[in-house]
Amino acid sequence: RGTVPVMFLLFLACQFSFEDAPTKQVPDPNGAPMVALVTIDTWRFDHFSETHTPKLWALAQEGERFEQAYSPMGLTTPAHATMLTGLPPWEHGAEANNHHGYRLRPDVPVLPEMFEGWASAAFVSAYPAGPEGGMRRGWDVFDGPESGERSGDIAVSRAIDWIPEDKPALLWVHVYEPHGPYEGRGSDERSRYAEEVLKADLILAPLIDKLKERGANIVVTSDHGEVLDEERCGYQHERSISDHVLRVPLFRWSPTIETSVNH
Numbered sequence: 001r002g003t004v005p006v007m008f009l010l011f012l013a014c015q016f017s018f019e020d021a022p023t024k025q026v027p028d029p030n031g032a033p034m035v036a037l038v039t040i041d042t043w044r045f046d047h048f049s050e051t052h053t054p055k056l057w058a059l060a061q062e063g064e065r066f067e068q069a070y071s072p073m074g075l076t077t078p079a080h081a082t083m084l085t086g087l088p089p090w091e092h093g094a095e096a097n098n099h100h101g102y103r104l105r106p107d108v109p110v111l112p113e114m115f116e117g118w119a120s121a122a123f124v125s126a127y128p129a130g131p132e133g134g135m136r137r138g139w140d141v142f143d144g145p146e147s148g149e150r151s152g153d154i155a156v157s158r159a160i161d162w163i164p165e166d167k168p169a170l171l172w173v174h175v176y177e178p179h180g181p182y183e184g185r186g187s188d189e190r191s192r193y194a195e196e197v198l199k200a201d202l203i204l205a206p207l208i209d210k211l212k213e214r215g216a217n218i219v220v221t222s223d224h225g226e227v228l229d230e231e232r233c234g235y236q237h238e239r240s241i242s243d244h245v246l247r248v249p250l251f252r253w254s255p256t257i258e259t260s261v262n263h
Contacts, residue, residue: 034217036172037221038173038221040200040221043248056204059212064251064252065250069247075223075224080129081134081135099132110138112138113137117168123156124143125145125174125176144174156203169216190229227245228244
């Protein structure tokens with residue numbers, strides 16, 4: 001069905017479009033819905049499989065999986081800003097990473113601002129996805145490193161502790177493990193990258209279990225992929241516009257989805 005913007009499934013899960021901004025989402029007084037956005041940094045489409053990501057693959061088989069999803073850019077801040085606004089980088093203003101001074105335009109509506117009355121929290125694992133550059137705007141809680149990166153275990157643990165049971169909630173959790181330099185023990189960069197992807201899947205497993213128990217609508221994707229040994233600019237995703245970088249995994253899970261649908 002053609003290409004699918006990364007933001008599309010988040011639209012479905014949230015049941016609104018930024019074309020209607022500044023319309024607000026009002027919580028259902030008879031229930032406590034929840035929407036969760038889970039992003040894995042530098043996760044290639046061809047490393048989304050039963051082998052590379054067994055937990056997420058199993059979840060995707062119960063949901064809606066999109067085969068043609070593309071990131072706007074191979075950089076963390078611009079790509080996540082697009083997820084949080086529904087706009088391409090040249091419109092939301094964050095055209096490069098926040099540590100280079102780029103930031104969201106202040107007049108652009110962001111995802112948590114669309115959920116008036118909902119509890120909202122973001123737990124991120126690296127500075128480029130952190131609060132600088134406008135990424136903090138709208139969240140009740142924003143928890144991320146002031147510099148560098150941290151283990152995804154920290155973000156996941158704090159997110160699980162935060163999840164409210166009795167109020168509508170919006171959550172964003174970001175893990176950084178697949179981003180280089182890789183700590184895996186494989187014999188080459190490709191195998192070490194694969195080990196890091198599997199590590200991210202293992203880190204996210206308890207969060208996925210908690211979100212399913214909570215009955216959340218879950219959207220899982222990546223900001224961008226990675227160049228391994230296919231190009232001369234290996235391991236430098238910001239310099240490539242290949243499918244290895246721009247094509248990303250994307251799926252949605254909801255307790256109301258009965259069978260897996262691939263688009």
